[in-house]
Each structure stands twice: as C-alpha cells, then as structure tokens.
Amino acid sequence: xxxxxxxxxxxxxxxxxxxxxxxxxxxxxxxxxxxxxxxxxxxxxxxxxxxxxxxxxxxxxxxxxxxxxxxxxxxxxxxxxxxxxxxxxxxxxxxxxxxxxxxxxxxxxxxxxxxxxxxxxxxxxxxxxxxxxxxxxxxxxxxxxxxxxxxxxxxxxxxxxxxxxxxxxxxxxxxxxxxxxxxxxxxxxxxxxxxxxxxxxxxxxxxxxxxxxxxxxxxxxxxxxxxxxxxxxxxxxxxxxxxxxxxxxxxxxxxxxxxxxxxxxxxxxxxxxxx
Amino acid sequence: xxxxxxxxxxxxxxxxxxxxxxxxxxxxxxxxxxxxxxxxxxxxxxxxxxxxxxxxxxxxxxxxxxxxxxxxxxxxxxxxxxxxxxxxxxxxxxxxxxxxxxxxxxxxxxxxxxxxxxxxxxxxxxxxxxxxxxxxxxxxxxxxxxxxxxxxxxxxxxxxxxxxxxxxxxxxxxxxxxxxxxxxxxxxxxxxxxxxxxxxxxxxxxxxxxxxxxxxxxxxxxxxxxxxxxxxxxxxxxxxxxxxxxxxxxxxxxxxxxxxxxxxxxxxxxxxxxx
DNA sequence: ATCTATTTGTACGTATGTATT
DNA sequence: AAATACATACGTACAAATAGA
Numbered sequence: 001x002x003x004x005x006x007x008x009x010x011x012x013x014x015x016x017x018x019x020x021x022x023x024x025x026x027x028x029x030x031x032x033x034x035x036x037x038x039x040x041x042x043x044x045x046x047x048x049x050x051x052x053x054x055x056x057x058x059x060x061x062x063x064x065x066x067x068x069x070x071x072x073x074x075x076x077x078x079x080x081x082x083x084x085x086x087x088x089x090x091x092x093x094x095x096x097x098x099x100x101x102x103x104x105x106x107x108x109x110x111x112x113x114x115x116x117x118x119x120x121x122x123x124x125x126x127x128x129x130x131x132x133x134x135x136x137x138x139x140x141x142x143x144x145x146x147x148x149x150x151x152x153x154x155x156x157x158x159x160x161x162x163x164x165x166x167x168x169x170x171x172x173x174x175x176x177x178x179x180x181x182x183x184x185x186x187x188x189x190x191x192x193x194x195x196x197x198x199x200x201x202x203x204x205x206x207x208x209x210x211x212x213x214x215x216x217x218x219x220x221x222x223x224x225x226x227x228x229x230x231x232x233x234x235x236x237x238x239x240x241x242x243x244x245x246x247x248x249x250x251x252x253x254x255x256x257x258x259x260x261x262x263x264x265x266x267x268x269x270x271x272x273x274x275x
Numbered sequence: 276x277x278x279x280x281x282x283x284x285x286x287x288x289x290x291x292x293x294x295x296x297x298x299x300x301x302x303x304x305x306x307x308x309x310x311x312x313x314x315x316x317x318x319x320x321x322x323x324x325x326x327x328x329x330x331x332x333x334x335x336x337x338x339x340x341x342x343x344x345x346x347x348x349x350x351x352x353x354x355x356x357x358x359x360x361x362x363x364x365x366x367x368x369x370x371x372x373x374x375x376x377x378x379x380x381x382x383x384x385x386x387x388x389x390x391x392x393x394x395x396x397x398x399x400x401x402x403x404x405x406x407x408x409x410x411x412x413x414x415x416x417x418x419x420x421x422x423x424x425x426x427x428x429x430x431x432x433x434x435x436x437x438x439x440x441x442x443x444x445x446x447x448x449x450x451x452x453x454x455x456x457x458x459x460x461x462x463x464x465x466x467x468x469x470x471x472x473x474x475x476x477x478x479x480x481x482x483x484x485x486x487x488x489x490x491x492x493x494x495x496x497x498x499x500x501x502x503x504x505x506x507x508x509x510x511x512x513x514x515x516x517x518x519x520x521x522x523x524x525x526x527x528x529x530x531x532x533x534x535x536x537x538x539x540x541x542x543x544x545x546x547x548x549x550x
Numbered sequence: 551a552t553c554t555a556t557t558t559g560t561a562c563g564t565a566t567g568t569a570t571t
Numbered sequence: 572a573a574a575t576a577c578a579t580a581c582g583t584a585c586a587a588a589t590a591g592a
Contacts (some may be wrong), residue, residue: 023560024343042381048577059561061336064579068299068340069347073374080578081569096378099348103371104454106317113453116403120395128391178388179379180466184459191455298580323557334581339559355558356589 027056027066032075040088046076048085074099097187104191111197111251115244118188122169122240123233125176125185126220130227137175138225144168145217151207162202165213166193201250212242302331302341307350315363321351323360349374372462379466386472386526390519393463397444397515398508400451400460401495405502412450413500419443420492426482437477440488441468476525487517 021029031046040046047055052063067086070076074091078084145168148161169189176182192198216239223231296304306321315321322330327338342361345351349366353359420443423436444464451457467473491514498506 022558050577061339061562062560064336065340065343065559068344072344072347073377075377078578079569080567080576082576083570084568084577090381091378093378096375099374100371102348102350103366103368103458106365107454109453109455113455116399116453117396117455117459120399121392124391124395178384178391179382180384180388180392180463183378184392188455297578325557336582337580340579353558354589355556355587357556358590359557359588361558 023058023062024065024069027052027058027063028069030056031066031070035088042088042090044088045085046088093183093186096183097190100187101191101194108195109191111195111244111247114188114192115240115247118185119237119240119244121181121185121188123236125172125178125181126224126232126236127229128178128181129172129175129224130229130232132177133175133224138221141168141171141221144171145214145221148210149214151210152205155205158205159202161210165210165217168213168217197247197251197254200254201247209246212246213239216242298333298337299340299344302327302333302338303344305331306341306345310363317363317365319363320360321363368458368461371458372465375462376466376469383470384466386470386519386522389463389467390515390522393460394512394515394519396456396460396463398511400447400453400456401499401507401511402504403453403456404447404450404499405504405507407452408450408499413496416443416446416496419446420489420496423485424489426485427480430480433480434477436485440485440492443488443492472522472526472529475529476522484521487521488514491517 031052034040034046046052049060049063049067052058052067053060056063067076067078070086071078074095075089076086077089078086144164147164152158152161166189170186173182173186173189176185216235220232220235220239223235306327309315310321321327324335324338324342327333327342328335331338342351342353345361346353349364349370351361352364353361419439422439427433427436441464445461448457448461448464451460491510495507495510495514498510
C-alpha cells in the first residue's frame with residue numbers, strides 16, 4: 001500500500017467539472033486514438049497488458065476492462081500465450097448484426113417496416129449481381145435450391161427447407177459487390193428470421209409458400225444467367241411483395257386465433273408483443 | 276490464500292475438451308440468458324455485483340469484465356451509488372452507428388456504394404413522411420434551412436452551413452415512422468460525413484453545392500406540404516443523383532491533384548486510402 | 551446541508567491457465 | 572518435455588459517487 005495515492009485525484013477536475021469519463025473509458029479512448037494515430041492495420045498487435053498498464057499508469061483490472069469493452073465491440077481480439085495479446089481485428093458481419101439487433105430489441109420494427117426496405121433493396125441487390133457471377137457462384141445457388149425442390153416429408157425436413165430458402169438470400173447478399181447493400185439486406189433477413197411471428201410461421205409446414213419461393217428463385221436464376229436486368233429486378237420485387245403479403249396474412253390469422261383463445265386481451269396491442 | 280483452489284479446475288473439462296469460452300464470456304452469456312428468461316424490461320436493474328459474484332461463483336473482476344463488455348455493447352448502463360447497479364438500457368442510435376462504423380472501417384464503401392443505397396432509400400424516406408408532419412415539424416425543418424439560406428461570409432460560417440445541410444437530412448430521418456428506414460438513412464449520412472473525402476470537400480467553400488442543396492430542399496418542403504408523393508420522391512431522387520455526381524467529380528479532381536503532387540504513387544489505389 | 555451507508559470504480563498482488571518455442 | 576511469455580482469474584483494500592437520513 002505504498003503508492004496508492006498516485007494521480008487519481010486531479011484527473012477529472014483538470015478539464016472541466018463534469019468530466020464523467022471513468023478511467024476505463026478514458027483508457028479505451030486513448031487506445032482507439034493510438035490505433036488511428038499510428039495507422040495500425042488489420043492484424044497488428046497492440047502493446048501487451050503490462051505495457052499498457054505502464055503507459056497509462058492504470059491497474060491491471062482497469063486496463064483489462066477497457067480491453068474487454070473493445071473486444072465486445074469487435075474491435076480487437078485477444079489471444080493468450082506467447083506472442084499473444086490484443087490484435088486489431090476485422091469485425092465480423094455476424095457480430096455486427098448481433099449488436100445491431102440490440103438496437104431494435106425494444107423498438108421492434110413491424111413486418112411492413114422490414115419489407116418497405118426489402119422491396120427497395122433486394123431487387124437492387126439482385127441486379128447488382130448481374131455479370132458478376134461465375135459458374136461456381138451459380139452452382140452454389142443451385143445447390144441451395146436443390147435442397148427444397150421436393151416437398152418435405154418430415155417435419156424436420158420442412159424446417160431445414162425453410163432455412164435453405166433463407167440461405168438463398170443470404171448467399172446473394174454474400175456475393176453482392178456493394179458491402180453496404182449486402183450487409184443491410186442480410187441484416188433485414190436476420191431480423192425477419194428472429195421475429196417470433198416468423199418462427200411460428202416456419203414451424204408449420206407450408207407447401208404453398210415453398211412453391212412460391214421455389215418458383216421465384218428458379219426464375220431469378222434464369223434471369224441472372226441471361227443478364228436480364230429488368231426481369232431480375234421485377235422478379236425479386238414481386239417475390240418480396242408476395243412474401244410481405246403472405247406474412248401479413250399470417251400475422252392477422254395468428255392474431256385472430258389468439259383473440260379467440262383469449263378474448264380478454266383484445267384491447268392490448270398484441271402485434272407488438274413479438275419475441 | 277485459503278480458498279484459492281475452489282472450482283477452477285474441472286470447470287472447462289466438464290463439458291468437452293474444446294470449451295473455449297472464457298469465464299468472462301460464459302458469465303456474459305448467462306446474464307443475457309437471465310435477461311430474456313425473466314423477461315426483464317427496459318429500466319430493470321439486474322443484481323448487483325456482489326450477488327452476481329455469489330450466483331456465478333466468480334471473482335469480482337471477472338464479473339465486472341463481463342458487465343463492462345455488455346456496457347460496451349450498449350445493453351446495460353451502470354450507475355454507482357446506493358440503488359445503483361447495472362440497468363437494462365435502450366441502445367442509443369448514435370452508439371449503434373459507432374459500432375457499425377467499425378464494421379466498415381476496413382472495408383470502406385465507395386461513394387457509389389453509399390449512393391446506390393441512398394438513391395433508393397432517401398426518396399422512400401421522404402415519401403413516408405407525407406401526412407405525418409405537423410406544424411412543429413415543418414417549422415423545425417424550415418429553421419434548419421434558414422441557417423444557410425444566405426451565402427456564408429466567413430469560413431467558419433461556411434462549415435456551419437454544411438453541417439446544417441446534413442442536419443436537414445438527419446431531421447428527416449428522425450421523423451421517419453419506420454425506425455429501420457430512419458436508422459439506415461441516418462447511418463449512410465454519417466458514413467458519408469466521416470469520409471475524409473467529404474471532409475476535404477466540405478472544408479472549401481462551395482456556393483454551387485449550397486445553391487443546389489437549398490433549391491432541392493425548398494422544393495421538397497413544398498411538395499411535402501402539398502402531400503404530393505410523386506414529386507417528393509422525384510425531388511429527393513434527383514437530389515441524390517446530383518449529390519453523387521458532384522462527389523464523384525470532386526473525388527476525381529482531388530485524385531488528379533494528388534497525382535500531380537506525387538506522381539510516384541500513380542499505381543496505387545489512392546481512392547481507397549480514405550480516412 | 552452534512553453525514554452516512556451502499557454500491558460501483560480502481561489498484562495491486564498473486565496464482566493459474568495456455569500456447570509457443 | 573520444459574521453459575517462456577502471455578492472458579485469465581481471484582481476493583483484498585481503498586477511492587469515488589450518490590441516494591437517503
């Protein structure tokens with residue numbers, strides 16, 4: 001307990017009175033600043049804990065908390081062992097989507113909200129793929145489709161097919177040359193997938209939906225091969241409209257069933273109680 | 276050092292050999308699970324550190340690191356003092372955008388990437404406002420415009436005007452009834468704002484750009500008041516096209532200037548070296 | 551308004567786990 | 572197989588913030 005009273009006092013009063021930034025955040029900011037200053041690149045390693053401790057004059061726990069925070073944000077990844085440490089890491093799309101999901105957890109978008117965007121973006125995405133797909137890509141897409149070209153026999157198969165249908169769209173997003181467009185579309189699909197309404201819909205077998213999706217996707221592939229931009233956009237747009245229409249109907253149906261079962265809750269806004 | 280050897284040994288071997296999850300992450304997951312299980316609401320407080328320590332049988336620092344991670348993700352916010360602790364918090368849009376920015380830090384979208392989305396979404400956003408704006412909203416928008424209705428006299432004023440121009444779009448996003456659409460548009464604007472190219476462009480006075488923006492925005496407000504959907508969409512779309520066109524030209528110009536100054540780097544992909 | 555109690559925030563020392571060489 | 576270099580975990584002590592008496 002020799003050097004307990006080092007600097008901790010004049011730290012926050014030095015700037016202005018309401019400098020709320022805790023030491024942890026302060027260090028976090030400094031590390032970030034360090035990264036941009038020194039133009040650190042993707043795989044670069046930043047100093048090890050001990051050095052950071054020395055550099056900032058903070059304790060181990062404080063530094064670790066700062067690093068943990070950055071790790072949670074996907075900025076760095078930490079490895080143990082010799083030559084380990086904190087490395088600048090490329091944020092994973094999946095991770096980013098998880099974080100974004102938190103934003104929309106408490107103000108959940110409606111089906112219509114999601115499709116308002118999808119109707120604009122999915123056609124654009126599909127069109128942007130024209131002329132960019134090689135044989136390999138086409139094969140990948142066709143393989144996905146083949147998973148549900150036949151009606152499912154078991155319930156498990158049914159569900160697998162649903163996932164494959166989504167995979168088709170996800171594959172398209174992956175191939176998109178515009179990273180922004182690909183990400184947003186992917187995120188919208190993800191959002192949809194996690195809606196409890198969707199889960200309910202997906203659980204019960206639905207030959208009509210499967211038929212629809214299949215039909216659209218086969219036609220889409222054809223149009224893509226022919227590099228027919230207008231058709232591609234139109235097919236995808238119609239697909240989106242049909243999907244939206246279908247989901248809205250399902251939602252209404254589920255709501256009616258719910259009301260029948262429990263008429264007391266008729267006044268509540270049941271549609272927002274998803275997830 | 277009495278109870279140092281409590282449980283730490285059989286922890287990870289109990290499940291399977293490659294249980295990589297660090298204790299911190301494990302606790303983080305458990306806390307998240309707890310939140311959904313008990314259907315915790317927005318302002319709810321989760322147990323305080325001491326209780327979590329007892330519940331998980333972990334040390335203080337470990338629990339704190341887990342909490343810090345969740346705080347960095349915007350899931351909780353932590354307050355000190357009596358009745359303090361970790362509270363379920365609504366994630367701020369600004370925070371979410373910061374996190375998302377990290378994703379696009381290393382695979383930066385181009386001007387065209389950004390405008391490909393904006394051209395589709397901004398008209399949609401503007402149209403979605405029709406019939407939803409009250410006098411107050413209109414006043415807010417007009418006030419923003421009034422900030423740059425006259426040419427700037429000083430350089431500082433010039434920059435302020437640029438920010439006000441962006442504010443106009445941000446205000447529109449805020450008013451959008453579709454949270455997804457509003458967020459994405461807002462994010463795109465943000466992305467644009469942080470492009471170093473943009474910063475360069477914005478720094479030098481530019482009467483033509485100002486004139487353009489002003490022109491479009493005045494017309495847009497009129498069309499919004501008249502609830503003329505087609506006009507609204509068209510005006511915004513043209514605005515986007517003009518903006519994109521302008522920025523691409525600026526980019527090319529800056530690149531040429533750069534090459535003149537430093538012809539050696541002619542081979543490199545200078546346009547991607549933004550930020 | 552000051553004090554007090556409660557709860558988070560920071561510091562530090564030590565021991566243990568883990569991956570590289 | 573052992574040494575090494577690093578993160579991970581634990582525990583205690585004290586500092587700072589804040590709600591409530």
